[in-house]
Amino acid sequence: MTTESQHRRPKIVVMGGGTGLPVILRNLKGHDVDITAVVTVADDGGSSGIIRDYVNVVPPGDIRNVVVSLSQLPPIELELFQYRFNSSDQFLAGHAIGNLIIAALSEMKHGIFGAVQELSEIMRVDGHIYPAANEPLTLNAEFSDGTVLKGESEITAAHKLVKHVWVTDSNDENKKPAAVDKVINAIMDADQIVLGPGSLFTSILPNLMIENVANALRTTQAEIIYICNIMTQKGETEQFTDADHVRVLNDHLQQNVINTVLVNTQKVPDEYIDYQRWNEMSTQVKHDFKGLRDQHCRVISADFLELRDNGAFHNGQLVVDELMNLLGQCGTRYM
Structure with missing residues (x-):
């Protein structure tokens, strides 16, 4: 056995968007693993949405936060990258400096994928960051009442039960969205693929609805792990059990x-959640262990909860400790 094979690092692909993805990546960064983050490009809200409307680039917000989570730059430089202009700045109001830099690099490199690779070098990223597609995508949803909406922010704001989602190319609805080869290769070469935590319909599924990504997930030999949400989301997943999320x-x-x-x-704890502040949260996800086993899932149940700011979130360290345990169960593959 060669020295190179003895020191092969396990390959982990983490897929998602929103605020959940950086929580996992920050805690993975300190481990001896090869990290690839696949980030959704279907966000159309906030500063990301405004930049997307005016510059016609992939919305940069989720990518910006993932870059920071894996960056090895000093805190002051990360703080500058994350700085968001306040409302008195008028023209720049609400924009994060990092979003503007990503938009500029996207124009310079003629696409978001090359821009993020360049930015990863500049920001000393420990790992790989791959946008799920090289062009902006539009998230589409059909609701349980038969109505259809376009756009992540519109779908979230509707607070209606989602039946099905799919993605289309924002610039050409007749063009089939596709991930670049590096995304597919990462999925196929992975030892472990992690989905979530994050909004089921608007953070996780947009990545999976890209056809060649879905095909890769159906054929990869990697263990695919889903980090189930702690709370249901108003409208979208109300009354969902953990088995419903997986289904x-x-x-x-x-x-x-x-x-x-x-x-x-x-x-x-009862009465802990500030539902006015965290208005997307509904109730705690109920358990249906039989429903999970019926879908041939291995279930790992434990305390993954972090209570802060009157909200319920995943404790990134506890989750990553379990991910490392799961890799250890197949330790002979990495020796």
């Missing part, structure tokens, strides 16, 4: 692809 993923991928589910069993 939606499997149904969209037309195959039972989820191998392992991480489920939080720690109770969120």
